Amino acid sequence: MGYSYFPGCTLRAKARGFESSALASARVLGIHLEELANWQCCGATFPLQVDNSFPLVSPARTLASARRMGERLVTLCSACYNVLKRTNHVMRTDADRRDKVNAFIEEDYRGDLEVVHFLEVLRDDLGFDALARSVKVPLSGLAAAPYYGCLLLRPADELAFDDPEAPHILEDFLSALGCRVVDHPYKIECCGSYVALEPGELASGPSRMVVESARARGARVIVTSCPLCQYNLDVSQQGAHGRNGAGVPVIYFTQLLAIALGLPEDVLGFEGHVISPGPLLRSIGAMGSEATA
Amino acid sequence: MRTGVFVCWCGLNIGGVVDVPRVVQEISGYPGVARAVDYRYMCSDPGQQLIKDTIREERLDSVVIAACSPGMHEATFQTVAESGGVNPYRCEIANIREQCSWPHQNEPGKATRKAVELIRAAVEKVRGDEALSALSIPVTRRALVIGAGIAGMQAALDIAEAGHEVVLVERLPHIGGHMAQLSETFPTLDCSQCILTPKTSEVGRHPRIRLVTNSEVESVSGYVGNFTVRIRRRATYVNWDLCTGCGLCTEKCPSKTPSAFERGLAKEPAVTIAFPQAVPHKPVIRAEACRHLTSGKCGVCEKACPVGAIDFEQQDLLLEEKVGAIVVATGYDLHPKAKVGEYGYGVYPDVIDGLEFERLNSASGPTQGEIRRPSDGKVPKEVVFIQCVGSRDQENGYPYCSKICCMYTAKHARLYKHKVPDGQPYVFYMDIRAGGKGYEEFVQEATDEGVLYLRGRVARVFQDGDRLVVFGVDTLSGKKVEIHADMVVLATAIVPASGAKELARTLKLATDRYGFFSEAHPKLRPVESLTRGIYIAGCAQAPKDIPDTVTQAGSAAAKVLALFSAERLSHSPTVAAVDEELCSGCGVCVEACAYDARTLDVRRRVAVVNDVLCEGCGTCAVACPNGATRQKNMARSQVLSMIDAVVG
Amino acid sequence: MKDLLIAVGQEGREKALSRFLARLLETGAVDGLVVPAEAAPGVITHVLAKDPRLVERSARPLAPVMPLSAAQVVSEVVRTRPSGKVAAVLRPCEGRALVELMKLKQAAPENVVAIGIDCAGTYDPVAYRGAGGNTDGLELREACRVCLNPAPLEDALPGITLGFIGLDDSEGIFVSVHDRLDPAVAAVVDELGLASGEGAGRKRSKAVQALVQERQGAYDAFLNISGISGIEAFARELAACTGCHNCRVACPVCYCKECVFDTDTFEYETGQFLRKAGRKGALKMPSETVLYHLTRMNHMSLSCVGCGQCEQACPADLPLFRLFAMASRRTQEIFGYVPGRSLAEELPFTTFREQELEPR
Amino acid sequence: MVSSENRRKLLDISGEDVTSCYQCGKCSAGCAMAAMMDLLPHQVIRLVQLGQVEEALASRTIWLCASCLACSARCPRGVSLPNVMESLRVTLLRLGGRHLDPVRLPADVLENAPEQALVAGLRKYT
Incomplete structure (x- = not known):
């Protein structure tokens, strides 16, 4: 299984563990991810102005160069997935904007690339059954709450990722790893996103609701695929539950995957968490006691 | 050839744009025109008199009326021509309103020229018109009513009472439709069964109503006055002639599955009579639930039956009926559960729809009329009612208003309050549409009784422990509202009954984009379909409440009775005809005909027209390569001279 | 499909074919055979043969002229329901035209055993006759030079296909037997004990493909250079039309018992003629010749098989084949319709599909 | 108005x-x-x-x-x-205005927030 692969900025900086755990897992699973040459930032948010196509330039350039490498481009980060897939939709369906953007990047790209999320690769190409068979360290007993946020699900007609009101791909994934899935109603609610930059911790309200809804239902870990969700949910627990206190760690789905595949702990990259996942994972025997946390 | 041309001003509709006197002047000299006159309103009594007088004075043999669309007044003017002594099929209409003055109102000069050309073409056409006489067809004075809900029953009773036989076909084993499921009815809160059972039992015992339940119409052929209908009566596996309706079989049956009549809120045996007042009061075996029919085992009912009525070998029965008119009253269904994900409809047991709430309320329902929620049987203390679920939602449902939800939600909230006085009903609404006798007062009483109305839609419903969290809004206060409820009742959209699309195909009836049957005219012919002899009643046409349904059903019956009042019907003679000398028998016309009015005589190798099925649309004449088919009074030579008259 | 091979001896290909055809009559597998025959040197005509000896002697299944489309001949013989079974030797264009006529109920399929045969192209029959049946120095007709169907469409009718394109006499004649071929006829073929023709079949297919590819360019160029566009140009091309209606008589898919142009529809009164003349200053006589061709095009372009018989029949040498090819290519493309491809394929104008006119 | x-x-x-x-x-x-x-x-x-x-x-x-x-x-x-x-x-x-001044972002946000937050926020707020 070969794909071109777009890491995105955050995975090369604050969310290194997301990428390292994913790449290591992909290798073990026989999924070949070939990094795009000369990729650039997708812009982190899809532009909602129709009178300005400039913000589409960067993602469109990425798509055009990915198209030269193959037919499918894989992303890990929810935001990159959202921006690239929506841009691709514009390039496929909106002739005016397509021409404008193509003229600027000197390409003739027509949206004939398929942007897929790594979760979709695991589900559709590898198969969750096959994934379950590859598990070396079953995470049985780990009560894990999936958290989708917005960027994977909406707009549903463009992304067609999962049922926008009742998604289940993360649940199926977690089940395959042997987790006990904790369903909770806030899994599709927004974490506050970039409002995190606003002074006064405005985004922490929604994030706290998400964490609380998972925690109250017995979740011991929250699983996401978005660095910004990870940050917002994690930071919202500062103080109240305290560092290493009763908080619920928020981790990337690929980190759980790497653990379940029995990969060395140095690929996990659990640095910089407010609520460290280490103690929890050690307590269930999923991580050795010397691991860095 | 002496043609009179009558140009109508239609007040300012035509006269305000077209220079009528000039038109009259120009057309006066056209070959064959004996006289041209204008009048302010040609359709008025004096206008009609003018036509008749002119026919006599000028000894006219044909007339051209330049006025509005023939759809509007062709019949009027044909009658006038006939009473003046001109064959009605030598009366032609030049449409100088819809096709001239209206679309060209900013170009009066050109409009005037076009009016002249249109009239010239009509004069050319009338020149070639034959004097025809209407075709006469016999009428079978017997009606078919499809669907035995309140609409179908009412129509059947009205027709039968007037002395004609009715075949009443119902898909379910019993009659009564959705009304049989309702607990009380608005705005009077009288018991639905109490007002329904007099009707069902009257239908059941009426000597002129042939009740065919557990059956569906499979095919329809023929035409107004002369339909042949094939009906499939599905096997009931119970010989109803022997069955006494004692109910022993249903008591003994060990296979219990969810009941459709109870909307899945209760289970019923595989051999069942849906509800105590059911007519006919005879059980059917639901094959998919029956152990004997699925696995060959069991057979308890057969042993229990004291009269030996159980018949596992029973087969479907095909019946053929001849009828003269058809009333379609197939009713409605509710918006499918799978489509309202954000409310957890179909996922959370305590999120139910309006009909489920009716069953909870009903004395014969699963809770004997006590309001107990499905999940755990507890009496809910906080109940949220949500209106417009799927209705007025072009993006995720249907853009139309389902019309009855405002009223039945008010009824639900009030009934709940009556039964659970310390409970709190909330109603999320967008607008309250309570136009109807006593309706607004009914809704006002709901608020008086403590129902809290919140103006806004709900975004999400989710389960939290044993409660349901409702994310709503009250747009009047501008506040987001969160309610922790014990039960949520959705007023889901009314959609056409399942199978309506297939029936429409069988009957060759048009449906609107949602699948409701289309009426011939939304205002003036609301119960007629576009096919003569087929009428529509009740929710098959659009969502409506019981009074409107009964009214429309009566109206459909009246139309049927009007049709039956004559021995024979007349049919327009302007149909297609085949010149057998020219016909090559290629059959292209047979394929082209939308009305099944053409067949191929294989032996003589020529096409044949069934006059009474022919609607005179002309498609066959166009499809026929060499003019072997011609349209009476629309011959090729007529068309060519009409074209010449326009371009020349 | 079963692929076989008829060996060709000293007597040559045409005789080998004739013997094969005669065999069908001899065994009584069919009641008659429609085949070209030589009436006099250079004079070819279709015959409905009953006597196998006559077939062996004078049948010319490979005659390089087509005075009349066999489709018309067959239609005349088998218009009514079965009362006899007729085999017919059909060039690809003739076979395709026959399928169209069958759709229009002008020939009963159950009466026909189609014997499709590869076509090397045909010459103008008058010139051929003039040369006494000698083709030296003659040029194939234009329709044949750009023909994209030199081989029969084997699936169209359940018959036999005889092929020789790409095969020389020493290799024999390729025979393909349809799975649903009439059992009586199939039995005759079985009795002959023919060798397998798989190798020859492959060779022939390749040769057919190459030939079509070669002609595709010629065909496109032919349509492009014509450059006829718009009603004026169209009328100009047809200006020399004398209104003889020979094209209609020669057209294999023009099937009306009596043409609308022969009916009183176009019998104008003198006054009408004068009015028409008055409108334009002068009226070309005979009148309505352009309308006649447009009407024929309207009726027939979907079924047009490109045989060029219209042009061959025209005494005024109008470029009718070219005009019809231009129109029919467009209309047939719109509906994705290939005339004569299959009996099951409905005529586009007898069916309605919601998206049928949307660009594909 | x-x-x-x-x-x-x-x-x-x-x-x-x-x-x-x-x-x-x-x-x-x-x-x-x-x-x-x-x-x-x-x-x-x-x-x-x-x-x-x-x-x-x-x-x-x-x-x-x-x-x-x-x-x-x-x-x-x-x-x-x-x-x-x-x-x-x-x-x-x-x-010409901006809703958020990047240089006045709190140090812990600048240090800890993922790049995605900064890029997205600056896109929306400046």
């Missing part, structure tokens, strides 16, 4: 014709940020319908919208509210 011209200006930016909104409030009912907003989303849309854009522009709501699309996903009238919110933000930003 009611102004249709203001409404049309926003339409050019957002591509969203808000006239179809019938104020059912489903957007507000499901908005995760509503608790912090001074105007609920449907009220902002109402102001835009009326062309009373000044009031909408002065509202905190437009900066609190996180473009999560929960509203537009469920809107019965197909209005993309996030586009409208963006058009309001852009109206102010294109005047």
Whole structure:
């Protein structure tokens, strides 16, 4: 299984563990991810102005160069997935904007690339059954709450990722790893996103609701695929539950995957968490006691 | 050839744009025109008199009326021509309103020229018109009513009472439709069964109503006055002639599955009579639930039956009926559960729809009329009612208003309050549409009784422990509202009954984009379909409440009775005809005909027209390569001279 | 499909074919055979043969002229329901035209055993006759030079296909037997004990493909250079039309018992003629010749098989084949319709599909 | 003052014709940020319908919208509210102002927030 692969900025900086755990897992699973040459930032948010196509330039350039490498481009980060897939939709369906953007990047790209999320690769190409068979360290007993946020699900007609009101791909994934899935109603609610930059911790309200809804239902870990969700949910627990206190760690789905595949702990990259996942994972025997946390 | 041309001003509709006197002047000299006159309103009594007088004075043999669309007044003017002594099929209409003055109102000069050309073409056409006489067809004075809900029953009773036989076909084993499921009815809160059972039992015992339940119409052929209908009566596996309706079989049956009549809120045996007042009061075996029919085992009912009525070998029965008119009253269904994900409809047991709430309320329902929620049987203390679920939602449902939800939600909230006085009903609404006798007062009483109305839609419903969290809004206060409820009742959209699309195909009836049957005219012919002899009643046409349904059903019956009042019907003679000398028998016309009015005589190798099925649309004449088919009074030579008259 | 091979001896290909055809009559597998025959040197005509000896002697299944489309001949013989079974030797264009006529109920399929045969192209029959049946120095007709169907469409009718394109006499004649071929006829073929023709079949297919590819360019160029566009140009091309209606008589898919142009529809009164003349200053006589061709095009372009018989029949040498090819290519493309491809394929104008006119 | 011209200006930016909104409030009912907003989303849309854009522009709501699309996903009238919110933000930003000064971001945010947050935030706020 070969794909071109777009890491995105955050995975090369604050969310290194997301990428390292994913790449290591992909290798073990026989999924070949070939990094795009000369990729650039997708812009982190899809532009909602129709009178300005400039913000589409960067993602469109990425798509055009990915198209030269193959037919499918894989992303890990929810935001990159959202921006690239929506841009691709514009390039496929909106002739005016397509021409404008193509003229600027000197390409003739027509949206004939398929942007897929790594979760979709695991589900559709590898198969969750096959994934379950590859598990070396079953995470049985780990009560894990999936958290989708917005960027994977909406707009549903463009992304067609999962049922926008009742998604289940993360649940199926977690089940395959042997987790006990904790369903909770806030899994599709927004974490506050970039409002995190606003002074006064405005985004922490929604994030706290998400964490609380998972925690109250017995979740011991929250699983996401978005660095910004990870940050917002994690930071919202500062103080109240305290560092290493009763908080619920928020981790990337690929980190759980790497653990379940029995990969060395140095690929996990659990640095910089407010609520460290280490103690929890050690307590269930999923991580050795010397691991860095 | 002496043609009179009558140009109508239609007040300012035509006269305000077209220079009528000039038109009259120009057309006066056209070959064959004996006289041209204008009048302010040609359709008025004096206008009609003018036509008749002119026919006599000028000894006219044909007339051209330049006025509005023939759809509007062709019949009027044909009658006038006939009473003046001109064959009605030598009366032609030049449409100088819809096709001239209206679309060209900013170009009066050109409009005037076009009016002249249109009239010239009509004069050319009338020149070639034959004097025809209407075709006469016999009428079978017997009606078919499809669907035995309140609409179908009412129509059947009205027709039968007037002395004609009715075949009443119902898909379910019993009659009564959705009304049989309702607990009380608005705005009077009288018991639905109490007002329904007099009707069902009257239908059941009426000597002129042939009740065919557990059956569906499979095919329809023929035409107004002369339909042949094939009906499939599905096997009931119970010989109803022997069955006494004692109910022993249903008591003994060990296979219990969810009941459709109870909307899945209760289970019923595989051999069942849906509800105590059911007519006919005879059980059917639901094959998919029956152990004997699925696995060959069991057979308890057969042993229990004291009269030996159980018949596992029973087969479907095909019946053929001849009828003269058809009333379609197939009713409605509710918006499918799978489509309202954000409310957890179909996922959370305590999120139910309006009909489920009716069953909870009903004395014969699963809770004997006590309001107990499905999940755990507890009496809910906080109940949220949500209106417009799927209705007025072009993006995720249907853009139309389902019309009855405002009223039945008010009824639900009030009934709940009556039964659970310390409970709190909330109603999320967008607008309250309570136009109807006593309706607004009914809704006002709901608020008086403590129902809290919140103006806004709900975004999400989710389960939290044993409660349901409702994310709503009250747009009047501008506040987001969160309610922790014990039960949520959705007023889901009314959609056409399942199978309506297939029936429409069988009957060759048009449906609107949602699948409701289309009426011939939304205002003036609301119960007629576009096919003569087929009428529509009740929710098959659009969502409506019981009074409107009964009214429309009566109206459909009246139309049927009007049709039956004559021995024979007349049919327009302007149909297609085949010149057998020219016909090559290629059959292209047979394929082209939308009305099944053409067949191929294989032996003589020529096409044949069934006059009474022919609607005179002309498609066959166009499809026929060499003019072997011609349209009476629309011959090729007529068309060519009409074209010449326009371009020349 | 079963692929076989008829060996060709000293007597040559045409005789080998004739013997094969005669065999069908001899065994009584069919009641008659429609085949070209030589009436006099250079004079070819279709015959409905009953006597196998006559077939062996004078049948010319490979005659390089087509005075009349066999489709018309067959239609005349088998218009009514079965009362006899007729085999017919059909060039690809003739076979395709026959399928169209069958759709229009002008020939009963159950009466026909189609014997499709590869076509090397045909010459103008008058010139051929003039040369006494000698083709030296003659040029194939234009329709044949750009023909994209030199081989029969084997699936169209359940018959036999005889092929020789790409095969020389020493290799024999390729025979393909349809799975649903009439059992009586199939039995005759079985009795002959023919060798397998798989190798020859492959060779022939390749040769057919190459030939079509070669002609595709010629065909496109032919349509492009014509450059006829718009009603004026169209009328100009047809200006020399004398209104003889020979094209209609020669057209294999023009099937009306009596043409609308022969009916009183176009019998104008003198006054009408004068009015028409008055409108334009002068009226070309005979009148309505352009309308006649447009009407024929309207009726027939979907079924047009490109045989060029219209042009061959025209005494005024109008470029009718070219005009019809231009129109029919467009209309047939719109509906994705290939005339004569299959009996099951409905005529586009007898069916309605919601998206049928949307660009594909 | 009611102004249709203001409404049309926003339409050019957002591509969203808000006239179809019938104020059912489903957007507000499901908005995760509503608790912090001074105007609920449907009220902002109402102001835009009326062309009373000044009031909408002065509202905190437009900066609190996180473009999560929960509203537009469920809107019965197909209005993309996030586009409208963006058009309001852009109206102010294109005047040269910025809502957020990067250099004044708290140190812990600059240190810990993922790059995605900074890029997205600066795109929306400057």
